Amino acid sequence: MVESSTLNAMASINFQNDWIVDSGCGHHLTGDESKFSKLQPHIGNEAMVTADNTVHKVENEGTVVINDGGNDSITLNNVFHVPGMKKNLFSVPNAVDAGSSVLFGPHDVKFLLNIKFIKADVMHTGRRVKDTFVLSTSSSYIDKVSCNENASLWHARLGHVNFDKLKVMVRKNLVKGLPSLTTFPSKEVCEGCQFGKSHRLPFGISQSRSKAPLECIHGDLFGPTRTPSFSGLRYMLILVDDFSRFTWVYCIKQKSDAFSKFQEFKEIVEGVLGLKIKRLRTDNGGEFISDEFFFFLSSVWDKKRVVLCRNPPAKWHRRKEDQTSHGDM
Ligand SMILES: [Zn+2]
Known part of the structure; x- marks a missing residue:
């Protein structure tokens, strides 16, 4: 069901003319030179690496005006022209840097300017790290499971670290997400440590050697x-x-x-x-x-x-x- 609806969606995208709105893409990109209203050679050595590991060099950059056929149009500046690119990518980070806000809804995406007032319940707020928007899970995940955590579990999670070192980590707050453990086992024997550290003595070098075939x-x-x-x-x-x-x-x-x-x-x-x-x-x-x-x-x-x-x-x-x-x- 999901596969067929995805395929239908892909079939209705015109990759020659449509721009894919990409929140993880750091630059507007296109391989189609005819889309530019202004174009000049790109100064720099930037290149794009596609999923099949092909490297495409940025040759030019310029301005593209996207028009939906009606009165609405949006002007994109500093669009990279990358010959060989098969899709046109619209960079959300570039758009917000240019002053617009991008609102994704269940059926469309809107580009907003001069927002004066939005009334909505904010469920969660992500943050921007360079050209990527991320939702951090560190606090929520740790809070949910921390009630079952103890020193033995963290000893195992941290590669069976020595309990004395674990105490130092807790005291000095050296590990992000490590809870403030208060009790540490004094004489617990960890099964994993026993298996991991046990080994047999090496064989000594044999002093005896036969002097003729079939002797041994x-x-x-x-x-x-x-x-x-x-x-x-x-x-x-x-x-x-x-x-x-x-x-x-x-x-x-x-x-x-x-x-x-x-x-x-x-x-x-x-x-x-x-x-x-x-x-x-x-x-x-x-x-x-x-x-x-x-x-x-x-x-x-x-x-x-x-x-x-x-x-x-x-x-x-x-x-x-x-x-x-x-x-x-
Ligand atoms: Zn252990």
Whole structure:
């Protein structure tokens, strides 16, 4: 409904001849040179930037007389001629600077001179900031919601500022709109602050490094991914050789497939390199500590060769090169 009425209104505006009354425009503007009764080159470097970021330079300036066809006419001085402008803009700030008042009503807009008396109830008064008229909301909004405000709320609003600093802000009235808070929590623990400030210690630099391939294999399982592959695979088994950092990535359907893939991997790499995997290092993920996996490992290895660590070192994820991938993702 709104859209169609807006479209109808747009359709009835003649952009060639009509002037759009714009309260936010700092100058009368037109791209049509023929509208001027007087015209002279503009001195200065002003330019207009339109909504599509095109820059149009002000070339000339002069006088335009707007006539509605009857006896009423209005003379606009210092109108900018901006070649390329598709619309004619009438600047309300320019009009009031020239001494007229502009009255917008539900169906029209009137330009008034020599106002002697207006009888009306003033609902609200905005103010002019340079070439823009604004209604300030700072007082009304704050008044409406301030009854629910407390120090914790303002602590959060101001980026979880320290409560001592907040007290100083209130005492010295440093922040516009900040109410005169009187009570401050003494030992309140802010949940947001706890989350925001918590962090884990960095991993130390590893001192141990394998001296030959397959001396130590790091293993981890990633998944399930939100979107499965075309063939329904949602997990990745990642195995990294500690010596060469060579990485194998197996795409698998479910966690339990990790065991058979590891068997496959072990058979291939040991066969190709003619060496035995001496150690498997992994986190406590269920995929690696299943009974089946352990039974397999203990049957071929001594259990000490399986190292379960709580957190995989960050260095596993550092090298992306030298990777090879197996599977049909
Ligand atoms: Zn906080």
